[in-house]
Amino acid sequence: MKLISETKVFDGHQQRYEHASEVLDCTMRFSVFLPSQAENKSQKFPVLYWLSGLTCTDENFSQKAGAQRMASELGIALVIPDTSPRGDDVADDEGYDLGQGAGFYLNATQLPWKPHYRMYDYIVDELPQLVEANLPVTDRRAISGHSMGGHGALVIGMRNPGHYESISAFSPICNPISCPWGEKAFSAYLGADRQSWEEYDATVLLSRATEQQPILISQGEDDEFLEQQLKPNALETAAEAAGYPLKMEHHAGYDHSYYFIASFIEQHLRFHADYLLKP
Numbered sequence: 001m002k003l004i005s006e007t008k009v010f011d012g013h014q015q016r017y018e019h020a021s022e023v024l025d026c027t028m029r030f031s032v033f034l035p036s037q038a039e040n041k042s043q044k045f046p047v048l049y050w051l052s053g054l055t056c057t058d059e060n061f062s063q064k065a066g067a068q069r070m071a072s073e074l075g076i077a078l079v080i081p082d083t084s085p086r087g088d089d090v091a092d093d094e095g096y097d098l099g100q101g102a103g104f105y106l107n108a109t110q111l112p113w114k115p116h117y118r119m120y121d122y123i124v125d126e127l128p129q130l131v132e133a134n135l136p137v138t139d140r141r142a143i144s145g146h147s148m149g150g151h152g153a154l155v156i157g158m159r160n161p162g163h164y165e166s167i168s169a170f171s172p173i174c175n176p177i178s179c180p181w182g183e184k185a186f187s188a189y190l191g192a193d194r195q196s197w198e199e200y201d202a203t204v205l206l207s208r209a210t211e212q213q214p215i216l217i218s219q220g221e222d223d224e225f226l227e228q229q230l231k232p233n234a235l236e237t238a239a240e241a242a243g244y245p246l247k248m249e250h251h252a253g254y255d256h257s258y259y260f261i262a263s264f265i266e267q268h269l270r271f272h273a274d275y276l277l278k279p
């Protein structure tokens with residue numbers, strides 16, 4: 001992988017890398033924050049993987065959330081992938097909610113998406129293998145994300161319990177099999193068989209979970225996508241029925257934007273630190 005930019009921030013380093021992804025069969029970029037290693041040059045950090053939402057690249061969270069201050073203080077690295085495969089040879093759509101910038105963190109089974117759209121495998125396997133082989137990070141991982149990325153964090157976290165110490169999400173798409181964003185994307189990527197959609201639906205996965213993991217969710221009450229797209233109540237109802245100790249916090253006045261994420265990212269990083277840094 002090739003370093004394409006580096007900037008000092010809060011005593012650590014914000015970096016951007018480019019690499020040839022075998023899984024996605026295209027060139028990908030991702031961002032990394034590494035806390036300062038001033039005291040101990042051989043120190044390795046646990047990692048929070050951040051999955052962004054529709055229309056984002058690896059730069060939105062890096063530039064808008066202000067996560068580096070607390071990540072630096074706690075000694076947690078951040079790894080921030082892009083939201084889909086990219087490039088002129090990669091299928092795309094005119095809509096902002098399908099194609100490039102809208103990979104939905106799944107493995108597509110339908111044409112024209114199937115050859116490149118394998119974000120599930122990229123996030124679960126290829127990206128951690130790459131960063132753990134090349135950067136001063138450990139295999140203690142947590143996962144978080146926003147909106148489409150919140151859906152990705154919940155689904156990937158719940159489907160791979162041994163892989164992540166803790167899971168969190170901001171304004172996640174909680175029940176994609178029954179909202180317009182999810183129905184459009186899953187029809188295109190996964191086809192007409194709605195049963196195949198269920199393995200990418202956090203509400204279905206939680207209701208079937210055999211293991212309970214630490215999960216924190218933050219949702220703004222003035223989020224413009226709340227009722228139609230995000231449906232946190234569906235996930236809360238499933239959690240109550242299953243006796244799953246889901247921590248869901250509703251915050252008055254906050255919308256869907258990165259201002260909301262910036263307001264509560266410290267709480268999420270401290271939540272993950274409790275699991276990532278325990279001996």
Ligand SMILES: N[C@@H](CCC(=O)N[C@@H](CS)C(=O)NCC(=O)O)C(=O)O
Pocket residue numbers: 052053054055056060064096146147148256257258
């Ligand atoms: N562009 C879409 C909304 C897309 C959107 O809200 N994207 C969120 C994630 S779902 C985001 O993070 N946007 C980029 C940003 O705020 O930096 C619209 O106009 O309805």
